[in-house]
Amino acid sequence: MNYNFDQIIDRSNSDSAKWIYYNDDPLPLWVADMDFRSPEPVIRALHERIEHGVFGYCMPPVELAETICQRMRDLYDWEITPGQIIYVPSIVAGFNYVCRTIGQPGDEILTLTPVYPPFLTAPRFQDRVLTTVDLTLVKQGQHIDYEIDYDLFESSITPQTRGFMFCNPHNPIGRGYSLEEQQRLAEICLRHDITICSDEIHSDLLLGDTTHIPMATLSPEIADRCVTLIAPSKTFNQPGLQCGIAIIQNDTLRRSYEKAMRGLAGHINILGYTGALAAYTQGGEWLTQLLAYLTANRDYAVQYIGDNMPTIDATYPTATYLTWLDCRNAGIEGNPHQFFLTEANVALNDGQSFGKAGKGFVRLNFGCPRSILTQALDQMRDALDKIG
Template identity: 40%
Template sequence: MSFDFATPINRRQPRLSSDAAEDVIEWPSQKWHRYDEDVLPLWVADMDFRSPPEVIEALQARLEHGVYGYGLVPDSLRAALCEWSVRRYDWDIEAGWQHWLPGVVPALHLASLAFTEPGDGVMTVTPIYPPFLQVARRTGRELQQAALVPPESEEGQWTLDLDALEAAVTERTRLLLWCHPHNPTGRQWSHAELEGLAAFVERHDLVVVSDELHCDLLLDEGARHVPLAAAFPQLAARIVTLWAPSKTFNLAGLTAACAIISDARLRRRFVETAKGLMPDGNVLGLVAAEAAFRHGEAWRQALLDVLRGHRRALVERVARWPGVQLAAPQSTYLAWLDLRESHVGSADSPAAELLKQAGVALSDGADFGWPGFARLNFGTTAQQLELALERMDRVLG
């Protein structure tokens, strides 16, 4: 079965209703409507590809029912995620470990409320997906940060600095927010790094929330993701794993994610905290999630081939830009550009300068805790990516 990842889909223009041309129904997109029409958006992490056909068909069938009242998480979805976990990651999870909720960002905030007290420390490593840096402030906790180590060569990768974690931890630290694989660097952590992290978590008696949203998108041939909880079962009483079909199958707007918590006491605290703060499941999101996990594998494999080609094209292009560095992402459709030594590196925000000079919108590295960097989303058509890179050529080349 073939899938179309090449034809551009117009996400900017509104659709007209079938009844009358004057009745305009707008479907605004955060990605495409944040900037003017002459800007190419490669920022927020959603892709410009249609979701798997089986997902679209399942949604159409659910829409035909015509009633969209309060729903329940179906046992069949729980079973589908259990099967996906065993088949893809050799991790035998149970249906009762799952708590479905509207997204990973709400889950991060829930974890802070459930497992810490006001004034406690919430730790993470930087650079990091911006909501990780906002959880502590929003929940009245103390943000604690440890920096990753940048690559030492063009072939190198970002690495975990366990000494930096030790320097940042305090007696009030209670929670570690972890990203595995890592957003924005695309790093797939080594077993040795994770082993050191697990020992750190145990030594300091921390709860760890492992955001593993990009685990289905490993780009290196033969690479295999091992969930943190599966690799280190001794962490069972202190770990929350976050999974979702949103990044893999481009379903972010349907708001369906899952917290997997094997420890009953930990799970009870998390679920009790969610009551009254989280809405019931999105009935369409749950349908889409099950269809994706049951029938989306062929589409995912085709997507990976496309993303590998895009990564290759991006790495080759960056090599032509003086002063720009990129550690080729091992996972995700996100690239973390070091622009500090580039032509735009002297600007307060290289991303803002590229927006101004090239008309390409990237995510500002300052929001990830590292000014001078920018995150580029290459989860788009080859045509769109090439057009954006040509514009960036004129500024960075």
């Protein structure tokens, strides 16, 4: 079937956080959900489950675990077993459990910044100490990208460092890490006996001919110290259904993780399981069409910014539906997020919430119909033109 991603769906009366959070109805290109309907088979499966009419406590469907194992085998040649899968109500909860699992209160956890804001709060919430390592910004013309400073990464490790929270593909910089980059990080983690939490929630959202390499596939030694987090939520636009997946191959690590969850992690919503199974088994056609649409939106947005906003530098994302804009040379007084909100009536994410390296930046979500993206970019361009 052909999906129409140009269709505008009114979300204003659907309790959508994206659409109701801000008062003055700005165009919302902020939080990472997309303005598209989920795949038709997901909607159908949910209808059928609702029709059943009994919503009691449930067990994880056996077929879902088998499907996830098969998916990892097909996509990455990665052999995992159903027993190595733990369901989590959300990926943010999933990495908070990791922080509780590793080390003791007061121990340190590393992350590369700028990064998805809950990476910055999770260690603190779990009585650990966060150490941030800034990625190095590289600029070519109006395009920006980031590189890892491995010396800085290694020199930030202390005897108290127990964990590394890795975001791959990385939100907000919109790209995954190559084999070589991951190998270098992995070697350092092995050398210092550091547990890795690899958040791969964006790993299906690959633009153009990009591929993804799960950190745990690098070697058995790395798999042994890895918690991998994946979900159908971003991929199939169902984050409100809340079904996340932790893959932990090391038995001791997995038992510690389960202990850290005890009494805190609620059951997965039955509709979450239903949606996940339908998405993974029948969502492929939708995903192929979605990725083509997102790739075209990415090209359009980056080209538009290049042509019409010469003072803004942008990433050229190869994964996710997020682009990261450097507004520091745009002559904006104060915070660019506030500027675009009040002067352009467009809601973006404030770069500062991604760590101090994000000051002067905003994140733009292009997972929306092209007409909404165009309108938002036009309004941003007009606001920038007014300040010269």
